[in-house]
Amino acid sequence: MNRIGIAFDIDGVLIKGKFVLPEGVRAIQRVKAAKVPFVLLTNGGGTTEVNKARELSEKLHTEIKSSQYSNLLVIRKMILSHTPMAHLAKKYSQTETESVLIIGKDSCKKAALEYGFKYPILSGEILAVCPEVWPFKHSVNNYEPTNIDRKVGAILSFHDSEDWGRDIQIVCDLLRTGGDLRHVVEPKHHTHRRRHYIGQQLPIYFSNGDFVWSNNLPLTRFAQGSFLHALEGVYSRLSGGSKLKYTMYGKPHKPTYDFAKHAIDTYAAELYGADALQDSGRLYFGIGDNPESDIEGANRAGWTSVLVKTGVYEGGKHEANLLVDNVEEAMLIPTENRKKIYQQLFQEGVLVAKKDYNLPKHNEVDVPNLHVIKALQSLESRGLVHVQFSWQYYYYFLNDAGIEYLRKFLHLPTEIVPRTHIKTAKAPGVRPGREERPRNERRDGGDGYRRRDDGEKKEGAAGDFRPEFRGGVGRGGPRPAQV
Numbered sequence: 036m037n038r039i040g041i042a043f044d045i046d047g048v049l050i051k052g053k054f055v056l057p058e059g060v061r062a063i064q065r066v067k068a069a070k071v072p073f074v075l076l077t078n079g080g081g082t083t084e085v086n087k088a089r090e091l092s093e094k095l096h097t098e099i100k101s102s103q104y105s106n107l108l109v110i111r112k113m114i115l116s117h118t119p120m121a122h123l124a125k126k127y128s129q130t131e132t133e134s135v136l137i138i139g140k141d142s143c144k145k146a147a148l149e150y151g152f153k154y155p156i157l158s159g160e161i162l163a164v165c166p167e168v169w170p171f172k173h174s175v176n177n178y179e180p181t182n183i184d185r186k187v188g189a190i191l192s193f194h195d196s197e198d199w200g201r202d203i204q205i206v207c208d209l210l211r212t213g214g215d216l217r218h219v220v221e222p223k224h225h226t227h228r229r230r231h232y233i234g235q236q237l238p239i240y241f242s243n244g245d246f247v248w249s250n251n252l253p254l255t256r257f258a259q260g261s262f263l264h265a266l267e268g269v270y271s272r273l274s275g276g277s278k279l280k281y282t283m284y285g286k287p288h289k290p291t292y293d294f295a296k297h298a299i300d301t302y303a304a305e306l307y308g309a310d311a312l313q314d315s316g317r318l319y320f321g322i323g324d325n326p327e328s329d330i331e332g333a334n335r336a337g338w339t340s341v342l343v344k345t346g347v348y349e350g351g352k353h354e355a356n357l358l359v360d361n362v363e364e365a366m367l368i369p370t371e372n373r374k375k376i377y378q379q380l381f382q383e384g385v386l387v388a389k390k391d392y393n394l395p396k397h398n399e400v401d402v403p404n405l406h407v408i409k410a411l412q413s414l415e416s417r418g419l420v421h422v423q424f425s426w427q428y429y430y431y432f433l434n435d436a437g438i439e440y441l442r443k444f445l446h447l448p449t450e451i452v453p454r455t456h457i458k459t460a461k462a463p464g465v466r467p468g469r470e471e472r473p474r475n476e477r478r479d480g481g482d483g484y485r486r487r488d489d490g491e492k493k494e495g496a497a498g499d500f501r502p503e504f505r506g507g508v509g510r511g512g513p514r515p516a517q518v
């Protein structure tokens with residue numbers, strides 16, 4: 036079973052504007068071939084997941100699914116900024132008497148309907164009932180008048196507002212009336228009090244808090260975060276200093292990472308069976324180009340953050356766990372490091388790694404701790420090692436098939452065996468479940484291999500290997516029963 040899950044950012048990681056990054060194509064092909072559960076996680080939106088997946092599939096020349104159904108579970112694979120709001124559909128707009136206001140372009144309503152909201156409405160549909168709501172611009176011909184008997188239960192900002200003035204007015208109207216559109220559009224409901232007072236809040240959700248974005252112009256363009264800022268200012272003035280309450284989605288916010296984690300887990304369950312749904316040992320990777328959204332979000336969620344240099348990141352300080360040139364490099368453990376890990380494992384027959392994905396170095400092998408865990412997970416998935424987990428440490432035990440595999444990989448002769456496979460007098464050893472931490476010290480002080488016999492010294496195997504004859508008792512001690 037694959038024990039990792041990946042969330043790929045799209046822009047700056049797989050594509051860059053109109054251009055496709057070839058490393059991105061290869062990375063996706065690689066994870067698909069290795070059956071790694073993954074999602075595409077972007078702060079973009081304003082379209083449906085199906086359309087975005089189709090667009091990306093064409094660019095990458097490989098099929099990207101937006102979602103699929105498995106045993107009544109929806110497995111979401113394309114996560115746009117507003118996709119996590121899908122779970123709100125159960126809460127709002129399910130009865131004949133309730134609707135939700137969607138802020139964003141018309142395609143956002145289509146997305147809302149796909150999420151299961153029964154009665155999503157757009158600002159234009161309110162103006163189609165009563166143009167005086169925003170009496171400065173009348174382009175309501177394309178909209179059907181909404182049913183004002185339905186109360187608006189929540190306000191969901193899916194994407195950039197197309198008309199800030201109109202939308203700020205309508206949101207404040209709904210806040211002042213508790214979502215009752217009749218009190219917004221019917222003159223008979225006039226009260227002096229309501230004119231100036233916001234006494235009731237409706238829940239408001241934003242899909243993305245980015246303040247600005249860039250296009251080809253010299254100055255930045257305002258994004259959803261700026262709209263929110265303007266709305267907050269007007270609301271504060273209108274309410275006499277109250278602070279607008281809202282829930283924020285999108286990277287780097289928690290609801291989005293919770294959603295992505297669940298999406299990865301359901302994907303794993305589809306690939307590997309229901310047990311994979313609750314796999315507490317899974318490693319989650321967030322790969323992106325933006326330190327403020329991708330890296331910040333992955334770090335906050337306790338994931339391993341991987342920063343690529345192919346997007347907006349231009350060097351300098353960053354908080355990422357791994358910095359790589361491109362997304363394909365993130366998929367790989369450098370051959371040199373893999374070799375070091377395998378050498379150590381073969382030599383000792385057992386390898387211990389702390390469950391800390393962000394430890395810069397393993398305590399015995401001079402590579403990042405994460406590389407050790409990943410390399411050993413890969414061996415475990417192929418049945419070449421047995422793993423035990425105790426007191427925050429992984430204990431990996433090489434089995435016979437693993438010995439054969441590593442012997443070939445390291446080009447070692449058959450007489451060389453791991454310490455744990457040498458028949459010795461009783462010796463103290465690693466006792467999984469008891470030892471709180473591995474012992475660092477080495478008895479022989481070298482990096483030698485042990486041989487089955489007590490013959491003479493022979494030529495080293497490969498590279499800087501210095502295989503030794505059995506000259507002492509290894510610290511492996513008695514082999515665990517499972518090996």
Ligand SMILES: [Mg+2]
Pocket residue numbers: 044045046047048323324325346
């Ligand atoms: Mg990006």
